[in-house]
Amino acid sequence: MTDLSLSEGKVAPRARRDIGLRRRYAAEARFRFYGIFAIALGIFFLLALLFTVFKGGYTAFWQTSINLPITFDAETIDPDNKRATDPGKLLTANYTVLARNALAEKLGIDVEDKANRADLKLVSGLISQGVRTQLRDIVVADPSVIGTTRNVWVLAAADVDSAHKGQIDLAVPEARRKVKDQQVEWMNKLSQEGMMAERFNSGLFTFGASSRPETSGMGVALIGSLYMMLIVLVLSLPIGVAASIYLEEFAPKNRMTDLIEVNINNLAAVPSIVFGLLGLAVFINFAGLPRSASLVGGLVLTLMTLPTIIIATRAALKAVPPSIRSAALGVGASRMQMVFHHVLPLAAPGILTGTIIGLAQALGETAPLLLIGMVAFVANYPATPMDPATALPVQIFMWANEAERAFVERTSGAIIILLLFLAAMNLAAIILRRRFERRW
């Protein structure tokens, strides 16, 4: 049967036409190559960036500390025994010397001997100046420690920290090096005894600004950024969504709305520093809001984020099929009901993604904040958004300007943290999108 039909259906093979297949496939292969090359290039630079940042920054999360048995000597803290009547005494006491004495004793140096003054100075140099606040806080929190001895992990000085992490070249002649040979010897001794160790650097997340690297952290910047993100979210989401809904669903399509649309798109492309100038002029000089406040920063970033959110929201609204709108109107829904019952829920994933991307953009924004004075030395946590604060990227900017090795490492550490925040936000955007995405 098959044989038959085959032999019957036999026809002389037609000459094949040249329809340029070879050329078309070659073009496709070439295009694929360009694409893969572009992606590979992108991935290479991304990996290079991540590698340098992590390599330079991961050490910032560990901080060399010294475990000292500190004697809270009443003679040193409160020589006149006035602390019962004058609590201020405890704040001004010479705590640094307590730590120095404890360490000197460990290293076998007699503190009373005048001949050891040079050595004692080197001993002091091992310990961070931040020990003063650290010990003071212990005493103020619980004055009964006075007269007792306690083991306390105190921070090592920044140079000691760098040396301990192997970031200082000890082959350099001693005179041109911040850490002296004697100190290196002591460090080795302490490390061997387990008294000097690298511990998790919680201060990186809690400390405010400081001129000493080991006691400076991103606490203020984190709070400032948090305030600003909240302000941006609370203001730009409702305003942006309301504006988009009006423009997309209610506004008549005419010259005026075309003009507004063009301007919103342009606004999204305005350099962010211009928004900083605007904020300076309007919020600080005209409205009289305080400089360096996260409120002003939040307002400026809101202005900057609004176009992004509006564009994303309008795109999400446009993507809702018209058949859904007709269906709602067809059963007698008002326009408002149509939008809020049907269109908005379908557009929600797009709106959320746009908002999160906008927020992430705002979180990484530096330039406008410099203009409104958020590039300040702020040591104390801002209690309200009206208090001076800094922001994560500004903190990175400020640390990047410092020369000390320990600040260099902190700069990269802060970048890692910022990148983690951004990655988390983008991840949230993806998850929300997946979760709420509906088919129709």
Add this chain to the structure above:
Amino acid sequence: MLTDVAMEQKLAPTQDQHMIKIQGQEVCVHYGEKQALFSVNLDVRENQVTALIGPSGCGKSTFLRCLNRMNDTIDSARVSGTITLDGENIYDKAIDVVELRARVGMVFQKPNPFPKSIYENVAYGPRIHGLAKKKADLDEIVETSLKKAAIWNEVKDRLHEAGTGLSGGQQQRLCIARAIAVSPEVILMDEPCSALDPIATARVEELIDELRQNYTIVIVTHSMQQAARVSQRTAMFHLGYLVEEGDTDKMFTNPDDKRTQDYITGRFG
């Protein structure tokens, strides 16, 4: 004897016993500069199915959309002339378009259920119009609507599953149920069977025939057989003009206009 004759006359209703439900007079529609309908005069009679036929682009959908003012949602569309529903001009300032659409429901060419559950699809209209006081009332409306739309048996066990998960024919019947759930007086159907297979089409046609008892129906169709099967009156459009209208029987056997004749016999369109 006399009464018997009268009875018989009543049972076989003649044209005049059907009141005019919708009356279109000199209806013109422009989309921007372009005119899509030219002075259409067309009446729709109560409890009858009126079919609109004509070649593609002749303005059938445009006319249909005038009847519940769906053209309002198209920015460029302008409607002139008068259309009355029970004697009231629906383009009058005093007429609320939301209320009008609750009285004149619509079923679209492509099934367009809301991306919600089957129950929600049907319950949405009654809910926004406050037609049900209690949950039980709403359940009742949903059930009767789905039954009237001849889809109840297929969906009664899956009321809370997505309406978009139904087959095309089921979706279209769901949309019909959604339209009748708000108890409209008129139902407009724009090629309701164009996306359906012959079996689903037959079911929808049966359904239309049943619905005629309680509703006035205007249907756009490209199928001459369908128009002949379901409608009592037919209106033929061509290039934006109403060519001819009349009893379906007459239109399909003995049309007055040459163009109608040609279109019905498939010579153009």
